[in-house]
Amino acid sequence: MMKKMTIWIWAWMLCLCADAQAPNAGNRPPQRQFSPELYMKQLNEFVSRGASLTDTEQAKFLPMLAEMLGKQHELKKQQRELLMQSWKNKNMTETDYEKMVNKNIALDLESKKIEQTYYKKFHTVLSWKKVYAVRQSLQRFQMEALNHFLPGKNKPRQRRPMEQQ
Secondary structure, three states, rough: OOHHHHHHHHHHHHHHHHHHOOOOOOOOOOOOOOHHHHHHHHHHHHHHHHHHOHHHHHHHHHHHHHHHHHHHHHHHHHHHHHHHHHHHOOOOHHHHHHHHHHHHHHHHHHHHHHHHHHHHOOOOOOOHHHHHHHHHHHHHHHHHHHHHHOOOOOOOOOOOHHOOO
């Protein structure tokens, strides 16, 4: 009787351990490292296709886009550093938080000013219609990039009732 009980306990524990394993843990492809070069290449292709840019337009426009995104990236880096400070410093005062909020807002505004300046520069190469298409393509690319990392990303997107109208 004790032997049967021990076997049942071991079998039950084995089932629990097997159930605790992540599904497809052994079948997952290895995760790739983020590549800024590949990201920019994909972004450039997506924007060029979305805005129907000619080769000549691409040659003039894409370096300006990279320059704008680089400047905005530096501002985002500063915002991440502020966030890290708040995580590391558990003894922040209300004044410290106020300064951080104001600094974040100032960085957001600076980023928008950079964007505004560069969109005017883009117009020296592209029509306003294409500048608008570039802006839309950048927003779509960001959404698709974010959706790429969501769980169940390979499933077709479910439409909400409001979207079906």
